[in-house]
Amino acid sequence: MSIAETLAQLALFADLTPSQLEAIAHSHEEDVFAAGERVLRRGLSGGNFYVILEGEASVELDGESRAKLARGDFFGEVSALTGEPPTTDVVAVTMLRCLVIPAPQLEQLLLDRPQLMLRMLRMEARRLRSTLEWQP
Amino acid sequence: MAAVERPFPPGDYDVVVVGSGPGGLQTSYFLRQFGIRHALLSRDERPGGMFQRYPIFQRLITWTKPDAPVERSSREYEWYDHNSLLAEEPELKALVPALMDRAYDLPSRAEMEAGLCAFADRAGLEARYGCTWESTRYEGERLVLETSDGEYRCRAAVFALGVTEPWRAEVPGLEHAAHYVDTRDPARYEGRDVFVVGKRNSGFEVAQGILPWARSIVLGSPRPVQTDALALSALRVRYLHPYDEYARGGPGTYVIDVSIERIERIGERLRVTTQGTTWDGTLEFEVDDVIAATGFQAPLQDLPQLGLVTVADGRIPALTPFWESVSLPGVFFAGNASQGARGIGKRGAGASSTSVNGFRYNARVLAGHLAERLDGGRPPREPVADLVSFLLHELTSAPELWVQKGYLCRVVSAADGSHVDEGVVPLASFLDSPGPDAYAASVEVDEAGKIVPTLYVRRGGDVHEHQLEHHPLHRYDGEPYRKHVSGIVS
Numbered sequence: 090m091s092i093a094e095t096l097a098q099l100a101l102f103a104d105l106t107p108s109q110l111e112a113i114a115h116s117h118e119e120d121v122f123a124a125g126e127r128v129l130r131r132g133l134s135g136g137n138f139y140v141i142l143e144g145e146a147s148v149e150l151d152g153e154s155r156a157k158l159a160r161g162d163f164f165g166e167v168s169a170l171t172g173e174p175p176t177t178d179v180v181a182v183t184m185l186r187c188l189v190i191p192a193p194q195l196e197q198l199l200l201d202r203p204q205l206m207l208r209m210l211r212m213e214a215r216r217l218r219s220t221l222e223w224q225p
Numbered sequence: 226m227a228a229v230e231r232p233f234p235p236g237d238y239d240v241v242v243v244g245s246g247p248g249g250l251q252t253s254y255f256l257r258q259f260g261i262r263h264a265l266l267s268r269d270e271r272p273g274g275m276f277q278r279y280p281i282f283q284r285l286i287t288w289t290k291p292d293a294p295v296e297r298s299s300r301e302y303e304w305y306d307h308n309s310l311l312a313e314e315p316e317l318k319a320l321v322p323a324l325m326d327r328a329y330d331l332p333s334r335a336e337m338e339a340g341l342c343a344f345a346d347r348a349g350l351e352a353r354y355g356c357t358w359e360s361t362r363y364e365g366e367r368l369v370l371e372t373s374d375g376e377y378r379c380r381a382a383v384f385a386l387g388v389t390e391p392w393r394a395e396v397p398g399l400e401h402a403a404h405y406v407d408t409r410d411p412a413r414y415e416g417r418d419v420f421v422v423g424k425r426n427s428g429f430e431v432a433q434g435i436l437p438w439a440r441s442i443v444l445g446s447p448r449p450v451q452t453d454a455l456a457l458s459a460l461r462v463r464y465l466h467p468y469d470e471y472a473r474g475g476p477g478t479y480v481i482d483v484s485i486e487r488i489e490r491i492g493e494r495l496r497v498t499t500q501g502t503t504w505d506g507t508l509e510f511e512v513d514d515v516i517a518a519t520g521f522q523a524p525l526q527d528l529p530q531l532g533l534v535t536v537a538d539g540r541i542p543a544l545t546p547f548w549e550s551v552s553l554p555g556v557f558f559a560g561n562a563s564q565g566a567r568g569i570g571k572r573g574a575g576a577s578s579t580s581v582n583g584f585r586y587n588a589r590v591l592a593g594h595l596a597e598r599l600d601g602g603r604p605p606r607e608p609v610a611d612l613v614s615f616l617l618h619e620l621t622s623a624p625e626l627w628v629q630k631g632y633l634c635r636v637v638s639a640a641d642g643s644h645v646d647e648g649v650v651p652l653a654s655f656l657d658s659p660g661p662d663a664y665a666a667s668v669e670v671d672e673a674g675k676i677v678p679t680l681y682v683r684r685g686g687d688v689h690e691h692q693l694e695h696h697p698l699h700r701y702d703g704e705p706y707r708k709h710v711s712g713i714v715s
Contacts, residue, residue: 111484112502115448121543123551127657135571191573
């Protein structure tokens with residue numbers, strides 16, 4: 090299955106047309122990580138935005154898993170949008186295939202495709218709510 | 226005539242290297258340096274087959290500067306010469322500049338091929354030529370490569386076969402198109418309307434070649450042309466000429482962002498139906514020729530059936546930082562296919578593994594990695610007397626770091642107040658492996674596109690990053706840098 094076809098199945102990209110998805114798929118690289126490889130590194134500059142196309146990843150703090158991520162999830166957006174280094178690691182749990190969007194391109198993509206920005210904002214809001222819910 | 230005995234008969238080896246282009250030759254050279262018993266196999270009759278079969282590449286895009294402020298035999302000269310293979314012996318170093326006619330500071334195809342043949346010849350690198358790799362299987366942990374000459378068993382196989390197989394996107398009707406590799410004589414496009422599918426290197430190269438001949442040219446693909454990146458590319462002349470004509474409104478040359486929906490034959494002509502990707506709407510074209518400039522793939526034979534995981538629509542193997550398949554243990558790649566290891570990809574930057582300048586260093590690191598893994602032995606490490614001077618010298622002139630920006634780094638470990646040179650390794654491996662307190666020097670590019678040397682300090686398992694200030698002449702050995710680095714390491 091092509092990257093554009095995979096993107097078409099993910100909620101984040103649900104509002105985009107096939108040709109818009111093709112432009113995204115052709116404009117960015119995909120990367121595959123072996124199980125155990127680190128994808129996002131806490132404290133280091135220059136992290137990218139990643140969308141999981143296949144496989145599972147774990148959000149880790151000091152080697153402890155805090156959350157699991159799967160196909161359709163994304164990560165790295167906070168540091169990509171704020172310019173601050175990530176505050177956690179993300180590690181591949183299984184073989185992990187991701188679409189990689191560098192920070193400056195992410196900003197442009199969100200401005201070009203407001204539907205994508207809204208989807209991302211909604212997913213971010215849900216994450217925030219669940220984070221606030223389990224705080225005392 | 227007496228039969229000449231061919232080297233490397235079928236049998237058991239520690240490593241089998243397949244391919245006798247720059248990637249295969251460089252890997253074989255360094256495996257020999259590390260004392261690893263290996264066979265080098267090639268279906269060709271002599272080194273550098275791609276440089277014979279693809280005469281469309283008449284000139285390389287990576288520089289070699291015959292004159293430089295440093296000696297040709299020095300390590301620092303490698304930064305001035307991106308096309309010679311690496312060697313320890315002075316007589317094997319920097320072979321390409323001596324063969325250049327200096328029409329450009331980029332060698333021609335013929336000069337590059339002569340350089341490869343000279344290297345293989347003078348280094349006495351043997352290969353079993355005329356031996357074609359046919360299929361692959363595992364027997365326990367060992368790999369078995371079936372070839373036209375018989376079976377080779379090994380603990381690790383290194384495939385260095387380039388990325389030279391024409392690849393076609395899955396577009397209905399693209400079989401009506403000629404591939405870029407079949408478009409040699411521009412005169413055959415005289416007076417014809419041509420649609421080129423693809424707007425990367427090969428698309429623009431072929432478009433530029435037929436500009437004086439074709440009646441009209443359309444370049445179409447989903448991704449917008451990235452002019453800011455292209456302006457800094459060695460390919461800018463080929464890229465920007467057709468684009469320049471289009472941008473200035475020149476009639477007959479069009480560069481458009483479209484997905485190609487289908488290509489149909491209508492009598493003698495071809496109809497190309499497209500849909501805009503960065504604009505709304507559809508366009509139809511009737512042309513005489515469609516050229517698929519959709520790129521190349523690594524020749525992977527039966528490896529995908531064996532479970533090889535790939536990227537880029539199956540074209541490139543997905544690799545670990547040491548260029549091993551993420552899914553097939555013991556299967557490594559060298560040469561152009563080593564681009565399948567992207568590295569930590571800071572700010573989206575990839576490794577420079579698609580050309581000789583980058584992958585020659587990958588080959589040395591890979592050979593060292595294989596030596597360690599297969600033999601368990603590590604070559605002796607040299608002590609570093611003056612840590613700050615060592616790091617500043619590496620950051621200013623280490624060719625490995627300047628070519629493989631953000632991918633390779635130089636590591637110095639620290640214990641009991643003394644320092645040891647741990648050599649060049651992938652930065653990802655330094656950042657992600659536990660280890661003793663250590664420093665890693667790397668050359669990277671910041672948000673603004675400026676080159677910035679970066680030091681990583683590992684203390685008690687935690688890694689911290691320190692960027693040095695950009696210097697307009699790239700000199701990082703002056704006093705302010707000495708002070709900054711002294712502060713970082715103390």
